[in-house]
Amino acid sequence: MSDEVERYKYEAAMAAVEAVRPGMVVGLGHGSTAIHALREIARRLKHGELHGVQGLPCSDHVAWQAHALGIPLTTFERTAAADLTIDGADELTEFCDAIKGGGGALLTEKIVHQNSRRIILVADHTKLSARLGGRCALPVEVAIFGWQAQRRFMEALGAEAVLRTEDSGEPFVTEQGHYILDCRFESMGDIAALSKKLDGRAGVMEHGLFLGLAHEARVAGPEGVRTLSRG
Numbered sequence: 001m002s003d004e005v006e007r008y009k010y011e012a013a014m015a016a017v018e019a020v021r022p023g024m025v026v027g028l029g030h031g032s033t034a035i036h037a038l039r040e041i042a043r044r045l046k047h048g049e050l051h052g053v054q055g056l057p058c059s060d061h062v063a064w065q066a067h068a069l070g071i072p073l074t075t076f077e078r079t080a081a082a083d084l085t086i087d088g089a090d091e092l093t094e095f096c097d098a099i100k101g102g103g104g105a106l107l108t109e110k111i112v113h114q115n116s117r118r119i120i121l122v123a124d125h126t127k128l129s130a131r132l133g134g135r136c137a138l139p140v141e142v143a144i145f146g147w148q149a150q151r152r153f154m155e156a157l158g159a160e161a162v163l164r165t166e167d168s169g170e171p172f173v174t175e176q177g178h179y180i181l182d183c184r185f186e187s188m189g190d191i192a193a194l195s196k197k198l199d200g201r202a203g204v205m206e207h208g209l210f211l212g213l214a215h216e217a218r219v220a221g222p223e224g225v226r227t228l229s230r231g
């Protein structure tokens with residue numbers, strides 16, 4: 001990762017944190033861009049600028065990071081929804097549709113997104129894409145039972161589906177105890193229809209198409225930080 005891209009990630013996250021207000025419940029996203037937002041929220045909390053803010057983490061890993069940074073946390077047991085969620089993306093369009101799941105937290109991230117009043121995606125400009133799937137594979141989280149059937153299903157939909165593995169060669173297992181198939185399509189065709197097909201498939205626990213969920217994005221690049229909105 002170049003220093004430049006890292007700086008853009010930082011700038012995008014900083015711009016998003018401007019939307020956090022005292023007393024808010026903030027959905028805390030997963031990944032190397034969202035971590036900058038976490039650190040800034042922690043810094044502002046420490047300086048008394050964000051009194052009463054509580055984090056609703058998008059994964060156990062983020063819960064651990066936020067706890068280490070001193071951000072008070074809440075859960076769905078105590079909170080119905082996040083006022084604002086700041087989260088990264090692997091690929092996104094000008095209209096804030098996104099592919100997520102590069103970090104393996106897509107299921108829990110989607111739960112938090114679906115229970116957020118406002119969502120701001122944060123990304124560096126290299127993640128912008130005219131058409132989803134052009135830049136990265138689509139992560140599909142599948143039950144371990146019969147996972148090969150889901151691979152065949154994805155192949156029948158036109159994807160090259162690869163089981164995500166650890167460096168050791170062992171399958172990567174999500175925090176929720178599932179496998180991930182990284183599915184590369186030549187073209188996803190009708191993305192909304194694909195999303196529906198995956199939603200309806202037993203054994204597909206979640207997929208990385210986040211369509212119509214995010215309200216806005218902050219995308220940083222050589223020209224500064226752009227604000228995108230769903231419209």
Ligand SMILES: O=C(CO)[C@H](O)[C@H](O)COP(=O)(O)O
Nearest residue numbers: 031032033088101102103105
């Ligand atoms: O969806 C995600 C994790 O499941 C991340 O938000 C996504 O992979 C972006 O991560 P990064 O900011 O590190 O590129």
